[in-house]
Amino acid sequence: MVKICCIGAGYVGGPTMAVIALKCPDIEVVVVDISKPRIEAWNSDTLPIYEPGLDDVVKQCRGKNLFFSTDVEKHVAEADIIFVSVNTPTKTRGLGAGKAADLTYWESAARMIADVSKSDKIVVEKSTVPVKTAEAIEKILTHNSKGINYQILSNPEFLAEGTAIEDLFKPDRVLIGGRETPEGRKAVQALKDVYAHWVPEDRILTTNLWSAELSKLAANAFLAQRISSVNAISALCEATGANVSEVAYAVGKDTRIGPKFLNASVGFGGSCFQKDILNLVYICECNGLPEVAHYWKQVIKINDYQKSRFVNRVVSSMFNTVAGKKIAVLGFAFKKDTGDTRETPAIDVCKGLLGDKAQISIYDPQVTEDQIQRDLAMNKFDWDHPMHLQPTSPTAVKQVSCVWDAYEATKGAHGLCILTEWDEFKTLDYQKIFDNMQKPAFVFDGRNIVDPEKLREIGFIVYSIGKPLDA
Numbered sequence: 437m438v439k440i441c442c443i444g445a446g447y448v449g450g451p452t453m454a455v456i457a458l459k460c461p462d463i464e465v466v467v468v469d470i471s472k473p474r475i476e477a478w479n480s481d482t483l484p485i486y487e488p489g490l491d492d493v494v495k496q497c498r499g500k501n502l503f504f505s506t507d508v509e510k511h512v513a514e515a516d517i518i519f520v521s522v523n524t525p526t527k528t529r530g531l532g533a534g535k536a537a538d539l540t541y542w543e544s545a546a547r548m549i550a551d552v553s554k555s556d557k558i559v560v561e562k563s564t565v566p567v568k569t570a571e572a573i574e575k576i577l578t579h580n581s582k583g584i585n586y587q588i589l590s591n592p593e594f595l596a597e598g599t600a601i602e603d604l605f606k607p608d609r610v611l612i613g614g615r616e617t618p619e620g621r622k623a624v625q626a627l628k629d630v631y632a633h634w635v636p637e638d639r640i641l642t643t644n645l646w647s648a649e650l651s652k653l654a655a656n657a658f659l660a661q662r663i664s665s666v667n668a669i670s671a672l673c674e675a676t677g678a679n680v681s682e683v684a685y686a687v688g689k690d691t692r693i694g695p696k697f698l699n700a701s702v703g704f705g706g707s708c709f710q711k712d713i714l715n716l717v718y719i720c721e722c723n724g725l726p727e728v729a730h731y732w733k734q735v736i737k738i739n740d741y742q743k744s745r746f747v748n749r750v751v752s753s754m755f756n757t758v759a760g761k762k763i764a765v766l767g768f769a770f771k772k773d774t775g776d777t778r779e780t781p782a783i784d785v786c787k788g789l790l791g792d793k794a795q796i797s798i799y800d801p802q803v804t805e806d807q808i809q810r811d812l813a814m815n816k817f818d819w820d821h822p823m824h825l826q827p828t829s830p831t832a833v834k835q836v837s838c839v840w841d842a843y844e845a846t847k848g849a850h851g852l853c854i855l856t857e858w859d860e861f862k863t864l865d866y867q868k869i870f871d872n873m874q875k876p877a878f879v880f881d882g883r884n885i886v887d888p889e890k891l892r893e894i895g896f897i898v899y900s901i902g903k904p905l906d907a
């Protein structure tokens with residue numbers, strides 16, 4: 437029986453391995469992590485992450501051919517194929533701070549693999565890493581162990597949180613990069629054999645290592661760029677009376693462009709887009725390509741601009757101050773169907789409103805109060821000036837309350853901001869909400885999920901991103 441071990445039981449490692457275990461009953465899969473609470477949660481009825489369909493997959497194979505463990509070294513030593521799916525955040529200190537990927541976790545995983553391995557291994561980069569990381573990993577592995585053959589593969593993950601299981605069941609493509617040597621080709625084939633259990637052959641792409649590593653950064657940069665592009669157009673729509681939904685529909689009808697990922701919003705979030713673009717920017721700079729670096733950096737600048745534009749719109753609409761006013765915030769996760777708040781635009785929007793002394797009442801169906809308070813208390817990293825942290829004052833956090841109901845959040849509020857596109861926000865009783873709010877009652881729809889005309893009929897003053905404003 438082939439044995440797989442995955443280092444890192446996070447948003448990627450957990451679901452990816454659960455699906456491999458489900459689709460490959462002839463393979464034993466062990467997911468290991470240094471975090472005891474995370475592993476305990478994976479072994480319990482309350483999984484550490486919320487992802488539609490995940491509970492069902494885990495229940496079907498946990499204890500059969502899927503295991504979660506903190507005994508990292510034992511399972512790494514026993515595995516034939518080791519996926520490494522540890523976090524690769526942006527460096528906050530030292531060389532490349534604010535842009536480069538922090539590969540500390542990766543390096544310690546690689547050193548541990550070298551320490552405990554007694555047989556040949558295929559080591560798979562599942563984390564998103566800078567192009568050429570495989571070269572560094574090879575050096576660490578081969579210089580630290582003798583007589584063992586390591587084949588490094590790049591197999592970046594393209595799943596999106598909120599649709600992870602669907603994406604893993606039916607991936608647009610599986611990408612595998614390897615060395616163009618006989619051993620390299622054998623390793624690529626071994627990984628292809630795993631995916632071939634359920635992924636059609638024409639969807640499994642093989643490339644050289646550097647193409648695979650770079651493709652993941654490029655894919656995230658392209659996706660984020662589409663969002664920043666439509667958001668940039670949304671600002672122009674508001675200035676001119678055009679409607680961004682109509683513009684996006686017309687633009688997306690061009691088959692060369694396509695309709696997906698063209699929704700204007702308060703901005704993108706999540707742990708990946710910003711960090712991967714910053715990483716790309718850093719790699720371009722290191723390779724003497726400042727113009728290319730500048731080009732990609734604009735994607736992040738527009739995203740920051742969109743968030744501050746939203747805050748400014750809220751404050752200016754509400755007679756230039758929100759001091760002492762209650763603002764209801766519906767949604768805190770960076771997108772629907774996840775509880776993940778990493779880099780969520782809600783953090784910056786809430787901080788902006790708190791800066792103007794608003795009282796905020798937040799409701800999100802999957803985000804806990806602790807998580808929200810922690811996110812809002814955290815210092816914001818200043819990407820342009822990495823040595824300067826922008827502190828949130830501790831009193832600001834006292835201006836925040838978290839409730840478990842949209843109606844409770846909006847009771848007595850002067851304004852309502854929709855910051856995550858949860859389906860339940862589309863079907864709320866807005867008449868009831870209006871009746872319980874201060875007047876004039878404002879709605880600021882940061883995801884364009886409610887019909888502004890219907891809300892206007894109720895009596896709300898409505899701002900939807902990129903759409904004509906109230907007269």
Ligand code: NAD
Pocket residue numbers: 443444445446447448449468469470471474508521522523524541542544545562563564565593594595596597707708
């Ligand atoms: P995560 O923070 O949720 O999980 C990483 C896990 O690795 C943590 O549980 C951590 O405790 C563990 N870990 C770190 N060092 C370890 C070590 N030495 N030994 C054992 N465990 C260790 O991160 P994530 O969201 O799953 O992302 C992982 C990687 O996948 C990142 O590189 C990310 O960019 C990439 N990625 C993420 C997504 C996504 O949607 N989250 C999608 C595609 C790719």
